[in-house]
Each structure stands twice: as C-alpha cells, then as structure tokens.
Amino acid sequence: MLLALLGVVGVVALSSCGNSDPSLIGYEPPSEKKVSTATATEVTADATRPFQFVAPEGEVLIVYFGYTNCPDLCPTTLAAVRSAKREIGDLADRVKLAMVTVDPERDTEDVLPAYLSSFSDQYHALIPASDDELTAIKDAFQASSSVTKNADGSIEVGHSATTYVINDSGVVVIEWPYGLTADDMAHDLRILLK
Numbered sequence: 001m002l003l004a005l006l007g008v009v010g011v012v013a014l015s016s017c018g019n020s021d022p023s024l025i026g027y028e029p030p031s032e033k034k035v036s037t038a039t040a041t042e043v044t045a046d047a048t049r050p051f052q053f054v055a056p057e058g059e060v061l062i063v064y065f066g067y068t069n070c071p072d073l074c075p076t077t078l079a080a081v082r083s084a085k086r087e088i089g090d091l092a093d094r095v096k097l098a099m100v101t102v103d104p105e106r107d108t109e110d111v112l113p114a115y116l117s118s119f120s121d122q123y124h125a126l127i128p129a130s131d132d133e134l135t136a137i138k139d140a141f142q143a144s145s146s147v148t149k150n151a152d153g154s155i156e157v158g159h160s161a162t163t164y165v166i167n168d169s170g171v172v173v174i175e176w177p178y179g180l181t182a183d184d185m186a187h188d189l190r191i192l193l194k
Contacts, residue, residue, distance in 0.1 A: 024191055025184040026165070026174040035063075036170020038140035040100060040126040041133065043109040051098070051124055053140070054170040059094040060192050061166040065143045065159050067103035068115040073161045073178055078119040081163070083182035084189060085120070091193050098124035100137055102145035102159045141172070165192065 035053040042051035055061035062081055066074035078099075085092035097120040101107035104127045107115075116123040128134035138144060145159035161178035165188070174188055 022191065024174055024188050026176045026180065026188050028174055029172055033142070033172040034170055035140045035164075035166060035172060038137045039133070040098075040137055041129045043113060043125050043127050045113070048109070048129075051126055052170070053098070053166055055096065055166055055168045057168045058193075059096060059168060060173075060189065061096045061098055063098045063100065063141070063164040063166060065100045065102050065138070065141070065145060065162075067101050067157050067159070068107050068111055069103065069155075070157070070159075073159075077161065077163055077178060078116075080180065080182040080185060082119045084185035087182060087186035088189050088193075091189065093122075094193055095189060096122050096124065098126055100126045100128065100134070102134065103147055103155075103157050104128050104134065105147075106155070165189075167192070 038053055040051045040053070042049050053061065053063060064074070064077060064081075066077070068074070078097075081097060085095055088095075097116065099112070099116055101112055107127060109125075109127065112125040112127055113123075116125055126137075128137065134145075141164060143160045143162065145157070148156045148158075150156065163176040163180075164172050165174045165176070167173050173192060176185060176188070
C-alpha cells in the first residue's frame with residue numbers, strides 16, 4: 001500500500017514538472033477590466049493621434065506605465081518583455097507594446113519613441129496631452145503615479161509597476177507584477193496567443 005501511494009505521488013510530481021502548465025502565471029483580474037474606453041495621445045514620427053487600448057484582432061497589447069528617466073523598474077520590465085518576445089519566436093509578431101509616460105513634461109515626442117525603440121520594433125509611444133487625460137487612463141487601469149518637483153530642482157517620480165496584457169476586445173486578460181521573469185511572460189503569451 002505504501003509503495004503504491006509513493007508511486008502515485010511520484011507520477012503526480014513528475015507530471016507537474018516542466019513548463020507545460022496550461023494555466024497563466026500572471027494575475028487574472030477577478031472581474032472584467034475593460035480599458036478600450038480610455039483614450040491616449042500617441043506620438044509618431046510625423047503626427048499625433050488618438051490611441052485606443054485594444055489589440056488588433058488575434059493579437060495582444062502589452063501596456064506599461066512608466067517614464068524614461070526611471071533607473072530600475074521601467075528598464076527591467078521592458079527588457080523582460082523584449083526577452084519574452086524573443087523566446088516566443090514568430091508569435092512575437094502578434095505582440096504590441098504600449099507605454100504611457102507618467103512624466104509627460106520630460107518624455108517628449110523626441111524622447112519616448114527613441115526609448116521604446118530599444119525594447120521593441122512594434123510600439124506605441126503614449127504621451128498624455130493633459131493631466132486629465134493621464135488621470136482617465138490611470139483610472140481605467142487602476143494604476144497610479146505621481147511627479148514631485150523639489151525645491152532644489154530635482155524631480156521624483158513614483159508609479160505602479162504592473163504590466164497589463166490586453167486582448168482584441170479591449171479587456172485586460174492578465175496582469176504581471178514587477179519582477180515576473182521573461183520566461184513566465186513568454187509562458188503566458190504562448191497561452192494567450194493560441
């Protein structure tokens with residue numbers, strides 16, 4: 001009886017090894033978080049235009065709130081996204097990246113696109129045209145940020161560090177906390193793009 005029980009435990013343990021788990025690793029919001037109603041201002045090389053938080057059909061859109069002068073959270077997260085896209089091979093063509101700057105005064109139309117181009121060849125540089133626009137976008141995602149200008153001229157920026165993955169219905173299907181590995185992101189992307 002003990003040997004049979006150990007055999008069953010061994011089979012269960014072996015079947016849980018590897019990266020074949022069909023469940024998502026990131027956080028699935030408990031209720032639908034539709035963000036397609038929020039509008040951002042996208043800057044491109046030759047124009048600005050309204051941007052809706054909806055992935056193209058059959059694709060996913062990764063959205064991150066950050067700023068280009070960020071010393072740690074932003075480059076670490078965006079580098080993980082870049083590595084995850086490399087891991088999934090041809091599926092990466094169906095993954096778009098959008099970054100909403102929480103520091104629009106310094107992240108100008110010359111700065112933000114250049115920054116994002118080092119992390120992805122398919123990106124949307126989103127620079128809110130007003131505080132109200134930024135607030136509306138953050139409210140839709142339940143994100144937060146603050147910019148404080150100190151008396152000595154230094155600037156302190158704080159922001160939530162969640163990465164959001166949106167489907168072609170404009171719904172957040174998964175949220176990745178700061179520190180999630182590129183392997184785990186790739187795992188989730190493979191499942192979402194099946």
